[in-house]
Amino acid sequence: MKLKKTAALFLALALTAAAFAGCSGAGESQAPGNSSSTPASSTESQPVSEPVNDEEMLCRYVVPGTEPDDSAEVDAAITEKLKADGINMKFERIYIPWDAWDQKVNLKMTTGDEFELIHIMEDVASTSSYVAKGGLAPINDYLDQYGDTLKKIIPENIWQAVAVNGKNYSVPVYYRDFAASSSKVSFPKHLFEKYNLSTDPKDSYELIDSFATILENENDPDLRLWEKVNNSTSYMHLRHLDSWPFTVVDNLFYVSNEGDVRPWLETEEFQEECKIFRYAYEKGVIHPDILTYPHEKISQFTENGKNLVADLYALESIRKTQPDYEIEMYAIEPEKPLSAGDYPIMNANGISSTSPNPEAGVIFFNWLYSDQANSDLLNFGIEGKHWKDAGDRRYEAITDEDGLSAYTFGDWEMGHKDLVRLPIGSPAELAPLALEMNADAWVSNVVGFKFDPDSVSAEYAACIAEIQSSVYPIRYGVVPYEDGYEKSLEAMKVAGYDKVVEEYRTQFEAWRKQNNK
């Protein structure tokens, strides 16, 4: 009996401890070398907060991903360097795993949790959506006071691109050019040469014919046109149209070069996009189950060189198994300008409205971009322990016997184009794309304008849901345009599409008038 009681007591205490341990994210462990961009655990890491003296300022940065092993050590080194540079600030990163990002960020903000910086992915939840809910604080005054370097190193048009109603709430991550990757098709050049196919097709139909020839001859069931990332408009396939360049926002709004707003689904350009994808689907270039295929599997195919729209950033990984793999980046009608659409900046770091010292984020970024050594410390860790300078803006990661690094941090998180480095083994072709900006690229006339859907929130939400339901099947060619278009347009109109487009037009025209655009 006594044994039973002891067992019951032990069990109850263990369960209680487990319940509390389950509530806490402390003590999360992961394999060494886990990249911060790898979705894995659903436990949020918590920084170990030390007592802060009166003068010391906290800079807590909420960032998606899994915490690398040595992240806390690098944070401590950053804090030390900040203090050595005369800034009494403590830098801490709070990692939230990818699979829990939306929910945990919402929860953090809803409960008024204090932090200074939060990473923003514009194509997931935009700066304006955070601003609309009061999640971010304006930083223009802080930029004037503490952001000399920051204002110089990021061009004015990029600041405007992330502004909401003329005010800045976030620091844009100006680390890479998107005009080339949005406007150019990148395909496996070696396969085109192998089958004597033209490497400068006149339009996407000719390109798809070439893809079909490759598929017939290669006999590899995984090799396809795996184009599903972000579900964004395929500008690269529409360059042959007379109306180029134009902008499509959220797959809902079409904005012409002249600034006319129309429902995207009712344009000839959308019809053309559907026709191109249907052509690819019928030729077997698009996988029949494309709508269900998981994103992670598609990313895997891209990393393994199975995507006919190849990714130059994956070249290093592809060449591990296919050393002769070559990529050609080609713009259909190359004489026309490149365009990044409405996303010249995909990532930014917002200043939280819950922060007791919102200036900390601006001070931190100003320090980060003021010296190559500061940027290197954040992006690659401690020199000599985590990385070595390989010269020519390249770095060599120091890894363990399994080839894993104890510290990684993506350049898309806080990098700057003048300060980022490429890995030592990365292909030479990557350098111009990664490190140079296309100064001649067409800048969309919607850049800087942020649509506030608040007054049509019910209709906007219904349209966003409906677009996936009835429009994407046509968009990816699974359902023929002729069969599905009328029905899907009707469903969109029932969802309130016209009202949403009208509201977008009203806000956009008011913004243009106000800003003399």
Next chain:
Amino acid sequence: MIRDIRKNPFSYLLILPATIYVFLFGYCTLPYLVIAFQKFNYKQGIFHSEFVGLKNFEFFFKSPKFLEVTFNTVFLNFMFIGFVIIFALIFSLMLNEARGKIFRKVTQSTLLLPNFMSWVVVSYIVYALFASDYGIVNVFLKSIGASPVSWYSSPGPWRVILVLIKVWKDTGMQVVIYLAAITGIDTSLSEAAKVDGASRLQTIRHIIFPLMIPTVSILALLSIGKIFYGDFGMIYGIIGDNGVLYPTTDVIDTYVFRAMRKTGDPSQAMAVGLYQSLMGFLFVFGSNWIASKKTDGGALF
């Protein structure tokens, strides 16, 4: 109550973790329900955000998909609850009658195994079965001379497929519960029936089955409380972003996830959550009333 706690301190200690859990996540979070009626602002919090009445409910109730996703949610859940109970009952009664100890253990473990698989793993298994080009089902159809089916472009069969998957995954756990209930039945009743000449089938029908009804009823009532909640992990894992299949598979949770992806409005999400909870409560209340009238000991309260 205090006397009872003093008398059974260890029993109360055992339920302490669950009590703390329910208190924290069931009661401490209740004040946040108010954001369903507010234009919630992170900075202003729940005490100072603007009150907007029922505006947050408009997005869902005015949606053209409201009836479709509500029907899908309730219909699929009814199918899930009903078929899982039926299969679990059949398997538990069969296993109870099986005499080979090793056979029983192996069968029980095999039935239970899918319960521990995540929906992500299950989704890959389902894809391996129903893939258009190299799926096992289509390969089989081709081998017998039948035409392959483009499963991921045909919404019709998916209700049946989802029910089959749910039965395969959840039956094992309910079998364990029902077997435990059968073990608790007084064996003298079965023995008396046997003495009176009852066959094994008659014993099952007239003794074991009626005595299992309260357990079945309670498990069903607990499931009915969640009848307005779609199994997001299951549906999103298996169907993904495939809009072609939505007419038969889109449930409230996947619809709200899709609609809120861009705006992430916590007030609208809370409004839908409140609707699901209220409907679940009404269903449990109604079902419990019926159970209290029709069964002996099968009601929750």
